Amino acid sequence: METTNQNKSSSGIWGAAFAVMLAISGVLGFLLFQEKTETDKQSTEISIKARDLAITHSRLDSISRELDAKIAQVQQLGGNIEELQKLKVQLEADKASLLKTKNVSIAKYTKKIKEYEAILTQKDEEIARLQEENGQLTNQNQQLTQENTTIRTDLDNTRRSYSDSVSTLRTSNQELADKVTIGSALRAENVRVLAVNKKGKTRSNDENEYKGKRVDKIKVAFTLAPNPLTKEESKDIMMRVVDPEGAVLSDTETGSGIFSFQGRDMQYTYKQSIQYSNNRPVVEMLYTRGQQYKKGKYNVELYAEGFKIGQGEFVVR
Secondary structure (H helix, E strand, O other), X not given: OHHHHHHHHHXXXXXXXXXXXXXXXXXXXXXXXXXXXXXXXXXXXXXXXHHHHHHHHHHHHHHHHHHHHHHHHHHHOOOOOHHHHHHXXXXXXXXXXXXXXXXXXXXXXXXXXXXXXXXXXXXXXXXXXXXXHHHHHHHHHHHHHHHXXXXXXXXXXXXXXXXXXXXXXXXXXXXXXXXXXXXOOOOEEEEEEEEEOOOOOEEOOOOOEEOHXXXXXXXXXXXXXXXXXXXXXXXXXXXXXXXXXXXXXXXXXXXXXXXXXXXXXXXXXXXXXXXXXXXXXXXXXXXXXXOOOOOEEEEEEEEEOOEEEEEEEEEEO
């Protein structure tokens, strides 16, 4: 009887324990289910937030590229880009803040994106206005360019015509000046060459022939023809004495030098300055060689003011 009661008591204890364990298992299962549900919910929220964050950053990048294009376009059209540059700085700051902030308000950035897009739309209108103004300026510039081209062509033609007239006038003036210069040239007449011996005695003859031992100096005498075009002033007359072999008698110690004739330098034997007057002045040029003359025919050439004004000759026997 006691044994039977003990068995019943033991069976009751095990039943109660099983019931308790079953209850605990139910509670734990519920708690685990609830935790999993919460975890799945958080995971879903994180995924959605990450997606929204990526979309927002992508939209900001797109606006940044469009803003760069607008800045370049407005600058090219000559508009003011200061406002766009400030907007660009603010946009880059928003992009950086989006990546750094933990608790991001997507709604806040969505509002900013709409504001940026509204400003870009306004800039499209400004760009259209600038393009129209630039088109008008381009047409005006083309018209002005065409007018300037016409004016420049007319001016060039006028200048060319004026230049041709001036050139013709200069040519005429130069021709006239050359004629006046030629007309005003001195002209030596009756050129005679006299021999002067060591005693200072002058000898002359119609043939202008002299013995060498009697020629210590030569005196070239001539008359300058009257010319109303010639200025009455001091004139330099260059004399060239050419020996029988064609050489010019020249010695710097006796007054020889160089002068220009028809664009080239020539030697002269002797130079003398005279005071010209328009009354047929007689000129005498006395040249001392300092050594005996060789036999033969000598030519005497006279030059003044770039012209050959006369010539003569003498013979040494």
